[in-house]
Amino acid sequence: MIIRLKNARVFDPTHKKDGVVEDIYISQGRIVAQPSDASKITSSMDLSGKVVMAGAIDMHSHIGGGKSNIARMLLPEFQASKHYSEPEAHVCSPHCGHHATPNTTETGFRYIEMGYTAAFEPALMPVNARQAHLEMADTPMIDKGAYAMLGNDDYFLRMLASQQDQKAINDYVAWILHSTQSIGIKVVNPGGINAFKFNQRKLDLDENNRHYQVSPRQILSSLSRAVHELGIAKPLHVHCNNLGAAGNFQTTLDTMSASDGLPMHLTHIQFHSYGKEGDKQFSSAAAEIAEALNKHKHITADVGQILFGQTVTASGDSMVQQRNARHANPKKSVLMDIECDAGCGVLPFKYRDQNYVNALQWAIGLELFLSADDPWRIFLTTDHPNGAPFTSYPHLIRLLMDKHFRNEAFAKLNFDAQAMSNLLSLDREYSLYDIAVMTRAGAAGLIGLNDRGHLGIGAAADITVYTDQADREAMFSKPDYVFKNGELVVKDGKVIKVVWGATHTTKPAFDLGVEKDLSAYFAKYQTMQLANFKISNDEIADDGRGSIVVHNKQATSPQA
């Protein structure tokens, strides 16, 4: 059985196809070559004039796990705010919502309706991995995966403080990936969440954690090296120190050198691009950050754009969230110290276009997008839900692709903020090809999903079909068709079939001997057994809906 998608206008940057009109063939969930025997084609769909891309991949979205659920529990008022009029292109099911704390069903539905076929939870706390996977298992329609958080756990900091060799650290990192069924490693405010438990309120890149006497730079150097030497495709995912603080751009610039030239990804970089110029001592340092990003080819970044409206910030960064709690709107916050592993901070937030700081944050994000030269090294995110709910991606895409629309929005901002931004001087408009790079080919390449994010022979048939519209927000809000693993699951922006995606992981080789010391550590200091910490394959696959896909690449040999 072969499906033919005829006359598709293909945007597939992996194969350098920029609007090439061709036919695509699907068989058994994969894209296949044109069959020699045309009689095998069982159905055909004429896509003349339609824009066709691989399914989009969100490489950073808080979709599952403790803090997402705390955010839901904290904000029952969000659940009632259904049926938003914007974006109107959405077709809602009875229990749908477009707010910042969608339930798991809504999360899957809203993503697939926008043509996204995968999303990655960027802050899975190892001790909380089971919950994260339970929530992701209940998220239909899309593939998912997670980056496990390290760098604030006492086990790792003890290793670093006692100067254990890199091989021991590599084994621990690999063991965490296996045990938590993750595909990457994340570090949030390196050392800072841990330091906050010792009542340290701020931690700079070269400042020591009081207890362990190790610095964030050492943590980043060690973890980025482990990730590299283990052959994990996804570069170390870094939420820098000093998030949100005026003048933090210097920390961000300095952090770029902390991996000693090894690949490193700086996440939601908008929140880390602030200067302290001007009367209000808060300014844009997007130009400096973009210039450094353009220069340092080993660094990738996602933006974490903010968009105006009500949302909630859910972060592992308890140190910074403690400081931000006074800005919560409505005024409430949940802060947690968790299991000698990490922490979290959840607080609702309302970004307002007439607020100087918020307006400038909005402009800084766009300045970064427009000043970063290489769309393969910058990714489209709102750090859902921290900058805005992921449902606002179509709006963000329009801001990037439509200068007139962008400048009109800019003109409505707080005047002082307008005076502090160079956004009007940035004429760049992203092309459909650029968008396909950022949201498909680039994201898949970054994470190491070789058979996703493109439309080549052998790729998973995750395909999104749009009507080319001048209004890019309308276009990207409501694709005509979405195929998931070759099945037509969305028609005219509406889910017509419910499917369950896979969980993407990586499982590098390592020395199982690492469990000897870990067993002793768990028995002595943790309050659960090591055996129960580990998430088995069966736990993810046991209900017949979930499945695990392992992406491994060759490891480099550890350096002496």
Added chain:
Amino acid sequence: MNLSNTASTSSHHACPACGLLCDDLVVDPTSGLSPATPCKKAQRFFAAALVVSNSSPSLAGKACDLNTAVQAAADILSTSQQALFAGLGTEVQGMRALLSLAEKCQATLDHMHSEASVRNTLAMQNSGWQTTTLSEVKNRADLIVAIGTDIVSSHPRFFEKLVWNADSLFNKGKPSVVYLGVDKADTAALVVAADQARLPEILNALNALSQADSRLSKLDDTALIGGVPLASLKRILEKIQAAEYAVLVWSASQLDYPHAELTVQSITQWIAQLNESKRVAGLSLNAGDGDISINQTCTWLSGYPSRSRFLADHLSYDTQQFSSAQQLKSCDALLWVSTFNAHQPPAYAGPIIAIGHPNTQFERPPEVFIPVGVPGVDNTGTLFRMDGSIALPLKKCRDSHLPRLDHVIRQIEAALN
């Protein structure tokens, strides 16, 4: 390499008897829990679970096969307009199935211990909170302040495992303990006796005393606040100020008086205020029967914690209206679920479908009774710990032939008209 194969199947049993979810137990399918296990609550739980008095489903007390009972339950729910799903004593897998059935039946959902958990939820939803988890308590806490609870009545191994443990990461000294509003003979601890009902007053005073320019602190030390001398309250505060990491523990079920959510809020706001300059964290003791798991699962699947109702076009959430006490006055069918313990359904004149622990005794035989396996004994499952961050697998330790709750619920869903 498959790490899961390295796990032993005979040990590491997580114990669902209380929210500590201790997973250092070894359970023998015939003799039960090792008598050496230092927990009477766990001993009682496994003793009750391992004796099966009634493994047959029944209709109005008359034994029948499972299919007949499932169909009878489906028939009741199919004709019902306003069913109440109460008890909800189950774990994650069971709750997933119950939510799906509730959506089909447009039922109301309420957990048996919601009266307590709602006190926490309301406080949290109003102003948030700052909390910690068990391993942090074990390794960091150098002061435990137990407010209105002795902790061990509900969570027996708390002190043994988390406070008097010899091993901690940071070489902390021997932790101090303060009991406030607890009648406790403990010479090693600071015990400040107080009437439970006056805890709101006392906690508000402690909040006020913690502020730099507190007028309260200028009163005479013998002045009584909520029946407690001011000097005693100052002593508590001094201990907190001297601690590196104080943990304030409360039990919402034991703060059992009207509007106790305000007492929870007094505690959490006090913690927030103390954290302006030092580290202090809260820890709430849960009531049990899967209360934390039900709240978590309901929240990620539906958006709301316990006490909600499925309607045709949306889900409604109301912690007052959807209480069992309110709903029993107007519902037209009751589905009662209690798998961990043999809790009997509340008094109700309408049709009752009871699904749960095989030892359940009834004041009147329910229209339908389906005994199911106990999670962690007869079935596997997933249960959240009291601190909400940790979920552990529950293991099966014997083959009893009792069906799983989630399977029974899905069969009922499939049999709806």
